[in-house]
Structures are given as C-alpha cells and as structure tokens.
Amino acid sequence: MNTLGNKLRVTIFGQSHAAAIGCVVEGLPAGFRPDMDRVASFMARRAPGRTAWSTPRQESDAPEILSGLVDGILCGAPVSAVIRNSDQRSKDYEGLRRTPRPSHADYTAWVKYGEHYDIRGGGQFSGRLTAPLCFAGALALQVLEARGVAVAAHIGQIGGVFDPPPDFARVEQKELTALLERPFPVFSEEAGVAMRQEIERSRMEADSVGGVIRCFALGLPAGIGEPMFGGVENRLAAALFGIPAIRGVSFGDGFAAAAMRGSQHNDPFVMEGGAVHTRTNHAGGVLGGITTGMPLVVNVAVKPTASIAREQDTVDLKTGTDTTLVIHGRHDPCIVPRAVPVVEAVTALTLLDMLLEE
Secondary structure, eight states, X not given: OOEEOSSSEEEEEEOTTSSEEEEEEEOOOTXXXXXXXXXXXXXXXXXXXXXXTSOOOOOOOOOEEEESEETTEEOSSOEEEEEEOOOOOGGGGTTTTTSOOTTSSHHHHHHHHGGGSOOGGGGGGSGGGHHHHHHHHHHHHHHHHXXXXXXXXXXXXXXXXXXXXXXXXXOOHHHHHHHHTOSSOOSOHHHXXXXXXXXXXXXXTTOOOOEEEEEEEESOOTTOOBTTTBSHXXXXXXXXXXXXXXEEEEETTGGGGGGSOHHHHOOOEEEETTEEEESOOTTOSEETTEEOSSOEEEEEEEOOOSOOSSOEEEEETTTTEEEEXXXXXXXXXXXXXXXHHHHHHHHHHHHHHHHHHO
C-alpha cells in the first residue's frame, strides 16, 4: 500500500508526528553519482515554513542516507533515507479522534483502524510524507535528465486565477528551466501576483483555496506505455492520486475536450526533421496509453486545504451526536505551491520506472 513502481520501487514509511519519516528506493542504476546539493534544493521547494503562503511549521527536511551510496555513487543496493521530525505540536490534535475534521481522513481512518489510528498531524495520511517522496523523486529527476528527459511543473490555477501555459506542442526546455528557478513557479509574473493575492485573501478570511498544477515532460521517446491498463495515463494517474489532496488528473486538454469537436481536438501528424510530430498537442503527448514523442502534459487538481480556522459542523463519534469543531494548529492556506515539486517527483518516479521497464 505504501510502495510505488515495478522496476523502480519506492516505499514510504512514517507518520507526521513520529520520530522520523523516510523511504526505501530500489532499482536506481548503479554507478550514477547524484548531485546531493540539487537534491537538497529540490526538497527545500516542498519544505514548510519557507514562504508567506505555507504553514509556519519548521522542518529542515534534511535526509539522513543510511544505505545505497558509496563515496557518493549509487552502488546498486536499495537507497534508504530518514528525515527526522522535530517541530511537532501533537496537543493541537487532541480530541480529533472523536470529532473528525471535515474533508480529512479522520473518519475513514477511525472506521478502518479504530482507536489505534495515529491522529497526530494526520498520521500516515499527512502531506508530511511527501518529503521522502520528494527525496526519491529528486534522484529520479537526475537520472531522467541524464537520459535526456526533463520534468517541470507550473501553477496553472489558484482559485479563479489562471497562468496561461505555452503551446503544448511547442514547450521548450528553457521555459521549464526558468520555472525551476522561480520560488513561485508560473509563466506569467502578473498571474503569480494575482494568485498570491488570492491565497492571502483566503487566509485573512480564515479559509483556504485550491488550484491546478500542470506538469510537463520533454524528451520522452515515442512508444512508452502499454494498453489497456498499463498506459502512461493509467500509471501516472494511479501514482499522482497517492499525493494527499489530489482531486483530479487529466492529460492535454483534459475535460475541456468534452466541449470540443473532433476537428478541433484531433492533432494532425506532420514530418519535422525526419521524425513524426503533431502540429498541435491536445492529447498531451499520449495516444492509446503510449507516448507519441510530443511533450507530455498532465494536469493535477488540488483541493483547498481541509484544515481551516472557521467553525465547522461534524459529529461526536463517542456520543453519536452532531457537534461543531474549530481546528487548531498550523496549516497552509493553499497547498498548491508546495505540491508542485511533489507532482514533479511522482511524475519522474513513474516515468523512470516505465523507461526502465522498456
């Protein structure tokens, strides 16, 4: 249940307020030397307490590597790492075992695990567990880069504010590189300003806001993926839904295709530089579950942060009566910005797994 992948296998362990969280990564190629400074920089994009739009919880998110590297080089053994938890406030979660938070997994965890469920910080359901996922993904991103594949994402939407993406058929490496250098990854700085204002409005109103992350992968060869249930879309969707708060996954034009005609949505084939391309890329780089060689485009919908400071209706599981709840603790008014590297990490892990299978 906590393991992703076939040839490249990632197992995540820990809980939000346990002593540590971590991962075991199997299948990385021996002989590769990862740049650990780049790994740290990647993980810092997800870490809490770094920006005005994230939770003030302070965690260094520094991975302690226990195995898999010898003199900084992957040796072929499983890579295992732990990240110590150091800034927990478990008392903030007292009482939530009997009064489940709306839109959290408190109730379903109680049904499945009973009184044994670790309620502190959301336990094993917490977004905190995306930290080791980002560690594994940071390694996968570098291996993909060595194979000529680049992965990067932007914030496509916050509330009702949109960041216009480039032409899906003409996404360029320099555009993705620029995204990775921005603390708030958008193509339009004007849109970024409006998005941050939207986040601040929700915070001031003791509320939260969601959005959409759009991830691109360049350099994938045509022919990756298997019909019917082993397609790129199938595998990526299953993996991306493992990220807490993800509500939808689509490719290319996604649900907008439902309002289009075939003559609008079809991508005409053309020859460019002696290779088959498509003039447009409404399909997002996948046909029949198999990559076309065009840029892969995946859209991920992220719900508003469930923990808000307003009084909400809930139930008392011990008395079987209706009651109200005010959530305490430290929470992001919008988790979309910090989820961007997580989407990149999961996309990279899945794509590298599929490339290794080939």
